[in-house]
Each structure stands twice: as structure tokens, then as C-alpha cells.
Amino acid sequence: MAAARTVRGTRDLLPEDSARLRAVEGTAWQTAQRFGYGEVATPIFEFTEVFARTLGDTSDVVTKEMYTFNDRGGDSLTLRPENTAGIVRAFISNSLAAQLPQRIFYRGPMFRYERPQKGRLRQFHQIGVELLGAADPLADVEVISLAHEFLCALGLGGAITLELNTLGSSESRAAYRTRLVDYLQGHRERLSVDSLERLERNPLRILDSKDAGDRAVIAGAPALADSLDGPSGEFFAAVRAGLNDLEIPHHINPRLVRGLDYYCHTTFEFTTEHLGAQGTVLAGGRYDGLVAQMGGPPTPGTGWAAGVERLMMLSGVQAVMPRPVAMIALGREQSGAALRLARRLRQSGQTVQFAFGTSLGKQMKWANRIGARLAVIVGSDEVARQVATVRDMDAGAQEEVSLDLLEERLAQSA
RNA sequence: GCGGGAGUAGCUCAGUUGGCAGAGCACCGGGUUGUGGUCCCGGGUGUCGCGGGUUCGAAUCCCGUCUCUCGCCCCA
Structure with a gap:
């Protein structure tokens, strides 16, 4: 028999741990319910292509972090590394586009083959929401305010910061990407090894590099904001206006670029100073092209996901065990x-x-x-x-x- | 995947130059077979992460490995 130990990056949840996890999940679910969201539970594994196609062939998640295996029938299956792809697949499978918008909440374990650190596990838990079928910027405002209320309900209002950015429409993003790559190609010799790699795979990520040399190059790079077309600028302004109406504090971070290919327009993160390198506690954005890309009817979408273990570390929610x-x-x-x-x-x-x-x-x-x-x-x-x-x-x-x-x-x- | 740090009892940790594995808390038994906590007495409960090597002798030195941890990559 193998040693009585868990696989690297996985943990047992003893009664007190489970109670704390349920408390965080329950708070999210209660908040989402008050916004009219319904829970959708998808399987924890899908056909590999559900993730491979949607996350982008060059993303780290697909190229090196997925738990992929062949089942006895010869199908390639993958433990879900995140749940947006699975929810969108379910949205298509069950013809949920018949009634829009759809407000969906989910929770459960996710799996990524990564080097573990504090707040980074190979099996971890996420909760999230997806709002499908609403192209309105107020849909972004809704999911962000839902996130904000949830985090405040956990008592984290003072511990987190909302960072916000826009990638613009798919066209704006593509145009900017071209300008950025042209600029960076002219400064190849000053970029870090990591960034040379990113230049091929995901050049926008270079904007977020921590390398000092990179940052010097970035300082002179064309700004994404300057590449926004008119409608994209108006969309972003409407999101910000909605957040201001709700007095949700936020600050614009032009370097906030999501790693996954399907994002457009709004991107946001709630971050904290208290978790070391894993400062992102909840993140999301708009993904208007994803449903169509997966073979469904063209449907806009926006949403976010949060890491439950990170929230547990931050909030100090105590398990409430009934006294027997x-x-x-x-x-x-x-x-x-x-x-x-x-x-x-x-x-x-x-x-x-x-x-x-x-x-x-x-x-x-x-x-x-x-x-x-x-x-x-x-x-x-x-x-x-x-x-x-x-x-x-x-x-x-x-x-x-x-x-x-x-x-x-x-x-x-x- | 890359670079640092750590690993000794259930927990927090001490362990000298290589010389019988320890403390506090927790836990177990007894004082107390119809009364817990406080108190008293007794008990160390251990694969010194694991596997090799050096040595008369290794928790201690060397090599490998696993896990955790900090940072990078990336991400929630």
C-alpha cells in the first residue's frame, strides 16, 4: 500500500475546514441568490477539447497545467481547470439560450497541475457567477457589485482593492495587439527571456511583467486606451459610471490583462496585499465571443471566479459547530x-x-x-x-x- | 518548469563538537464503577519526512528523493 499521504498539492478537509469552506460558499450562494442567480453544477471532468479549444492553445493552463487522461473508451478527458468553459458547454448542451439572460452560480473543486504554494493548490475550490446573454455594460456592473457585496459579507471590504481595465472590443484588442507587437519587436534585445516567450504567445501579458527591464520598455509602449474605438470607450465609461452610482471604489489598472484568450472589454480583479504572490482573490471579465466559439448561438457573457481557499485564509471565518x-x-x-x-x-x-x-x-x-x-x-x-x-x-x-x-x-x- | 528556505511527539518547538530523543501544551490511565472542568499521581504516545552513504556510533556530516514554504512563470 502506498504511504498514507495525499497527492502533492491536495489536502483533506477535516470537519472544521469543511465547515469554513461551506461558510464561504454559503455566503456567496446567498448573495448570488438575492441577485436571482441559479446554481448550475457541471461534471468535474469534460472532454479535453472543451477546455483546449476555449482557453487557447497557447495558454499555460492548456499547455502545462491540465490533468488529462484517456478513459477506458479511449476518449481524452480533463479534470476542469476552471469552470467558465464547462458552464458555457452546459449552456449550449441544454439550450439555455432560449431564455436570456441566464444568471448562473457555481461552486466546486478545480484542478491544475502547478507547483503548489500558499494559496495555490492542485485541487482547489472556486465559486463563480456567469451572466449570459446580456451585452449591456450594466451586466458587468451587476457581476462586479455581486462580487463586492459577497466580499463585504465575508468582512473583507477593507482588505481588498478592485482593479479595473478594458481590453476593448475584439477588433480594438486585435488592432492594439498589432501595434504593441510592432513596438516590442523593435526592443527585443531589452526584453526578458520570459517576455520574449510571451511575445510569441500572449504579448498583452508583457504589460504586466514584474521584470525591471521589461517595465522600462513598457513605459514607452503605446497605450491600450489610445487604441479603443468609440463604442469600446463608451462601454467602459458606462461600466465605470455604474460602479460610481453604487459607490464601489475601484481604480483603473491599464496593465490588467487577463491570461485567457476569450476576454474582451471589461476585465477586473479584487486583490489583496495579505497573500504574498497570490494576491488575486476574485477575477473575471467579459467574454462575448466564447459561446459562438464553442459552437453555440452568438451570446455575450460576463462573470467571475473566486478562490475559496484564498478567501478562507483572508477572512478568518470561524467554523460554527453546534454544541451537542x-x-x-x-x-x-x-x-x-x-x-x-x-x-x-x-x-x-x-x-x-x-x-x-x-x-x-x-x-x-x-x-x-x-x-x-x-x-x-x-x-x-x-x-x-x-x-x-x-x-x-x-x-x-x-x-x-x-x-x-x-x-x-x-x-x-x- | 526554474531558484532559495524548511521538515524532530497530535500542536509549537529545543536538541552543544557526531555519543542513551527532550520541553510545554494536548492526549491516555489512575485517584473517582452515579458526575466532567480545577487538583494530585502515573504514562512519551516517535519510521527524528523517506532511501542510501561515511562512521565504532548519525536527528546531527554527504548524496538522492518526497512534502511544505518563499519568489519566478502563471493564476483563483
């Missing part, structure tokens, strides 16, 4: 009565943990250790008189309660 009632039977003869009592109390909404053991002292010690609110003790004396001893574990006081009144009595002390 400890059900203690004294002696085997009383176990039947105790089992039935425990069932009754659970049916009345109580959390009840049943004690295994014989010595009252040990069972009380156990009740104390699990943080029980109350201990219900059922011994032969109690059974004979149709009562139970109810001990308040915090106060250290106890009383006998008639079995008929037990639910009522416990409900009072909740």
Missing part, C-alpha cells in the same frame, strides 16, 4: 431508553451525541471534551421514575426532568 447534547446511558439495560430519547430529541431539532461507555465519570469527561451544552443522564433510577437527569455543563447544575417534558426543557435552554 450528550446522551449518557448508565448500564446496558438503559441503552434502549437512551436510544429512543436521543431519537426524540433529534427529531425535535437537537444535536445529540450518544455516549459509548459504562463509567459515568468517563462519559462525563467525554461530554466535557466534546463541548456538550447539556448532558442527559439515563440510569435505572431515572427510568423507574420516568425522568432524566439533565446537567448543564457550563453551570454545573442539574435537575430531573420528566421524560414527557424533555424536548420542551431542552428547547428552553438552547
Whole structure:
């Protein structure tokens, strides 16, 4: 048997971890529901081409980060590295374009073959929303404000910054790309090795380089804003106006360029200073060409995804575990009565943990250790008189309660 | 994929020049077979990440490897 360890970059979620993860997810889901979003759960694996085609053949995600394998039927399958492609595939598969717009929420594990770091795992969790079928800039405003409310609900309002940019229409973006490449070709000798690579695959990313030499070159590069056509400029202005109407603070970052090919117009990120190199906590943008590219009816889209583990590290949300009632039977003869009592109390909404053991002292010690609110003790004396001893574990006081009144009595002390 | 740092008990960590593996907390047993916490007594619970090598002797030195971690790439 292999050593009892997890695969690199994966983790077990123990009860407290799971509770914290559910708390973050639940907050997102509640927020999305209030905006009228419905949850869509797609499989965690898809045909490889679902991702390969949509993410772009040159993206890092496709070229080196996907978990791809052949199943027994010979199909190439891939564990989802992100979920926009899967949601769009589901949108097409289920003909959701019949009723637009579609407001979709999702959550679940994603998989990327990357070198792990803090806030970067090979299996991690994302939550996200996609708003399909709305070309209006107010759709971008909606998803950004949804994100903002969600992050504020987690108590992160002060810890995060919203950065915003536009790539312009697909035409604007393509025109700018040409101008940028022309400029950079003239300064090849001053670019870093990484950026020479980017020049071939994804030249816009050079704008975001951390290399000092690159930045000097970039300083003289043509600005994306200057390449925007009229409608693209108006679109961006409308997004910003909407954010201002909602008083959502943001700042324009002309170097904010998404890595994936399908983005156009609005791009945004909520970032933090508190997570080292993994400062992006939630990111998204508009992807008007994606649905058509995947073979569906031309449909505009906008949305975002957030990393749950990163949010958990930031927010310090504590797991809320209900304090149980400890059900203690004294002696085997009383176990039947105790089992039935425990069932009754659970049916009345109580959390009840049943004690295994014989010595009252040990069972009380156990009740104390699990943080029980109350201990219900059922011994032969109690059974004979149709009562139970109810001990308040915090106060250290106890009383006998008639079995008929037990639910009522416990409900009072909740 | 590239470059640094780390790995000793469940947790946080100490361990001298290579010489019997330790502390605090936690945990377990007993004092207490119908009463927990506090208290007292007792217990170390360990593949020193793993595998080799050097040595009379390795947690300690050397090599490899795994995992975590910081940065790069990229990304949530």
C-alpha cells in the first residue's frame, strides 16, 4: 500500500475546514441568490477539447497545467481547470439560450497541475457567477457589485482593492495587439527571456511583467486606451459610471490583462496585499465571443471566479459547530431508553451525541471534551421514575426532568 | 518548469563538537464503577519526512528523493 499521504498539492478537509469552506460558499450562494442567480453544477471532468479549444492553445493552463487522461473508451478527458468553459458547454448542451439572460452560480473543486504554494493548490475550490446573454455594460456592473457585496459579507471590504481595465472590443484588442507587437519587436534585445516567450504567445501579458527591464520598455509602449474605438470607450465609461452610482471604489489598472484568450472589454480583479504572490482573490471579465466559439448561438457573457481557499485564509471565518447534547446511558439495560430519547430529541431539532461507555465519570469527561451544552443522564433510577437527569455543563447544575417534558426543557435552554 | 528556505511527539518547538530523543501544551490511565472542568499521581504516545552513504556510533556530516514554504512563470 502506498504511504498514507495525499497527492502533492491536495489536502483533506477535516470537519472544521469543511465547515469554513461551506461558510464561504454559503455566503456567496446567498448573495448570488438575492441577485436571482441559479446554481448550475457541471461534471468535474469534460472532454479535453472543451477546455483546449476555449482557453487557447497557447495558454499555460492548456499547455502545462491540465490533468488529462484517456478513459477506458479511449476518449481524452480533463479534470476542469476552471469552470467558465464547462458552464458555457452546459449552456449550449441544454439550450439555455432560449431564455436570456441566464444568471448562473457555481461552486466546486478545480484542478491544475502547478507547483503548489500558499494559496495555490492542485485541487482547489472556486465559486463563480456567469451572466449570459446580456451585452449591456450594466451586466458587468451587476457581476462586479455581486462580487463586492459577497466580499463585504465575508468582512473583507477593507482588505481588498478592485482593479479595473478594458481590453476593448475584439477588433480594438486585435488592432492594439498589432501595434504593441510592432513596438516590442523593435526592443527585443531589452526584453526578458520570459517576455520574449510571451511575445510569441500572449504579448498583452508583457504589460504586466514584474521584470525591471521589461517595465522600462513598457513605459514607452503605446497605450491600450489610445487604441479603443468609440463604442469600446463608451462601454467602459458606462461600466465605470455604474460602479460610481453604487459607490464601489475601484481604480483603473491599464496593465490588467487577463491570461485567457476569450476576454474582451471589461476585465477586473479584487486583490489583496495579505497573500504574498497570490494576491488575486476574485477575477473575471467579459467574454462575448466564447459561446459562438464553442459552437453555440452568438451570446455575450460576463462573470467571475473566486478562490475559496484564498478567501478562507483572508477572512478568518470561524467554523460554527453546534454544541451537542450528550446522551449518557448508565448500564446496558438503559441503552434502549437512551436510544429512543436521543431519537426524540433529534427529531425535535437537537444535536445529540450518544455516549459509548459504562463509567459515568468517563462519559462525563467525554461530554466535557466534546463541548456538550447539556448532558442527559439515563440510569435505572431515572427510568423507574420516568425522568432524566439533565446537567448543564457550563453551570454545573442539574435537575430531573420528566421524560414527557424533555424536548420542551431542552428547547428552553438552547 | 526554474531558484532559495524548511521538515524532530497530535500542536509549537529545543536538541552543544557526531555519543542513551527532550520541553510545554494536548492526549491516555489512575485517584473517582452515579458526575466532567480545577487538583494530585502515573504514562512519551516517535519510521527524528523517506532511501542510501561515511562512521565504532548519525536527528546531527554527504548524496538522492518526497512534502511544505518563499519568489519566478502563471493564476483563483
